[in-house]
Amino acid sequence: MTDTSTQAAAPESLLASPDMPTQRQINAEIADIHADHTSREARGETPAPVTLYDFAPYRSSVLRHPTKNPRLVDPETIELWSPAFGQRDVAAIETDLTLQHTGEPLGERITVSGRVLDSWGRPLANQLVEIWQANSAGRYIHQRDQHPAPLDPNFTGAGRTITNDNGEYFFTTIKPGPYPWKNHINAWRPAHIHFSLFGTGFTQRIITQMYFPGDPLFALDPIYNTIRDQKARDRLIGVYDHDLTVPEFSMGYTWDIVVDGPSATWFEPEGEH
Amino acid sequence: MSTETRLEPTPGQTIGPFFAFGLNYPKMHEVAFPHSPGAIVVGGTVYDGSGAPIPDAIVEIWGADSDGTVSRERGARRRDDHTFTGFGRAATTDDGHYEFWTRNPGPIDGKAPFFAVVVFARGLPNKLHTRIYLPEDADALAADPLLSDLSPAERATLVATRTPDGGLRHDIRLQGEKETVFLAF
Numbered sequence: 001m002t003d004t005s006t007q008a009a010a011p012e013s014l015l016a017s018p019d020m021p022t023q024r025q026i027n028a029e030i031a032d033i034h035a036d037h038t039s040r041e042a043r044g045e046t047p048a049p050v051t052l053y054d055f056a057p058y059r060s061s062v063l064r065h066p067t068k069n070p071r072l073v074d075p076e077t078i079e080l081w082s083p084a085f086g087q088r089d090v091a092a093i094e095t096d097l098t099l100q101h102t103g104e105p106l107g108e109r110i111t112v113s114g115r116v117l118d119s120w121g122r123p124l125a126n127q128l129v130e131i132w133q134a135n136s137a138g139r140y141i142h143q144r145d146q147h148p149a150p151l152d153p154n155f156t157g158a159g160r161t162i163t164n165d166n167g168e169y170f171f172t173t174i175k176p177g178p179y180p181w182k183n184h185i186n187a188w189r190p191a192h193i194h195f196s197l198f199g200t201g202f203t204q205r206i207i208t209q210m211y212f213p214g215d216p217l218f219a220l221d222p223i224y225n226t227i228r229d230q231k232a233r234d235r236l237i238g239v240y241d242h243d244l245t246v247p248e249f250s251m252g253y254t255w256d257i258v259v260d261g262p263s264a265t266w267f268e269p270e271g272e273h
Numbered sequence: 274m275s276t277e278t279r280l281e282p283t284p285g286q287t288i289g290p291f292f293a294f295g296l297n298y299p300k301m302h303e304v305a306f307p308h309s310p311g312a313i314v315v316g317g318t319v320y321d322g323s324g325a326p327i328p329d330a331i332v333e334i335w336g337a338d339s340d341g342t343v344s345r346e347r348g349a350r351r352r353d354d355h356t357f358t359g360f361g362r363a364a365t366t367d368d369g370h371y372e373f374w375t376r377n378p379g380p381i382d383g384k385a386p387f388f389a390v391v392v393f394a395r396g397l398p399n400k401l402h403t404r405i406y407l408p409e410d411a412d413a414l415a416a417d418p419l420l421s422d423l424s425p426a427e428r429a430t431l432v433a434t435r436t437p438d439g440g441l442r443h444d445i446r447l448q449g450e451k452e453t454v455f456l457a458f
């Protein structure tokens with residue numbers, strides 16, 4: 001980088017990569033990095049994190065990832081807990097992203113549901129789940145998203161809920177469209193919904209993305225491929241679930257989320273209504 | 274860690290560029306009501322590897338109350354202006370600045386008090402964990418298992434600076450010289 005300015009660039013310019021590579025170049029870089037990690041693992045080296053921080057095909061990560069290994073520590077005191085959330089933190093209507101405006105949003109209505117589990121498979125109740133996404137045309141409501149797809153006056157694309165006693169969440173929304181970005185020439189993100197969860201200890205905090213089965217853009221996407229292992233990448237893909245499909249209304253997708261580690265406080269009654 | 278029935282965790286992903294409409298909520302950085310007794314400002318700047326401030330990051334803090342108790346109160350996602358939930362979220366400004374109103378966490382079990390911190394940003398493929406320690410209790414800081422294992426330069430990236438008005442100043446550097454020490458558990 002030759003720019004040594006310490007001023008923050010305008011957000012629009014931050015979205016453009018200075019040296020626009022082709023999709024073919026990006027694909028080759030992704031393949032090289034994945035192969036390198038596979039062979040390192042085969043040699044018995046300490047495995048890198050499942051989501052790679054140092055992943056140059058995702059161009060805006062180049063100056064934003066740590067170069068030193070993280071310090072391995074035992075979680076202590078406050079880190080063994082997570083903030084407590086409950087029904088008072090959300091409104092029931094926030095689980096239905098199609099009801100936030102006067103009219104019906106355009107697009108394919110979907111139901112997305114799943115369980116939040118700890119690594120022992122135990123359901124986590126009273127978990128705050130926050131989601132956000134593009135509309136059916138692949139446009140975000142964010143003012144910095146200026147690509148020429150239409151906004152939908154009847155769709156914002158943000159929702160939240162609290163998991164029930166079985167650790168389940170339910171959202172009704174619209175299937176997001178693929179989204180163009182300026183990482184490289186003709187770069188498109190596979191359709192995805194952003195998910196944010198806390199777990200039962202702060203070490204379990206997670207923000208991730210849920211994808212839809214069969215997306216042709218998976219192999220081309222640097223962000224999806226920051227996850228170095230195919231099995232781990234597969235865990236981000238929702239499963240079409242005909243039992244969740246509502247007749248004459250919505251297509252159903254199931255997606256379970258497993259937080260990292262056993263639950264510290266497995267059963268936590270809500271204690272308020 | 275038993276592997277017998279262990280499920281593999283869901284991998285994390287970047288927060289992306291357009292998270293504000295999904296994550297922002299009113300008073301999200303007001304862990305304690307501003308100017309209430311004991312309330313202080315905790316803030317700083319998030320920098321990238323070239324020393325440029327990062328205008329599209331999220332910093333979250335989670336800390337004990339000033340008496341060392343861990344709040345089990347709900348309502349961090351919908352503030353009532355008096356309940357201390359211990360959790361706050363701040364989006365960085367165009368200058369890369371984040372800021373919270375909160376209280377000094379008290380020691381838990383006699384240990385050096387700190388805020389647990391998690392950082393997200395566009396361009397950061399996954400979350401980063403770190404800590405912000407209070408600078409005052411030299412003995413507790415010296416006895417801290419993490420800090421005592423670090424070089425003085427590394428240690429400095431985890432200990433906040435007390436400001437004249439009683440607040441805390443703490444910059445976070447994702448990369449480069451003076452890179453913040455990040456944690457794996």
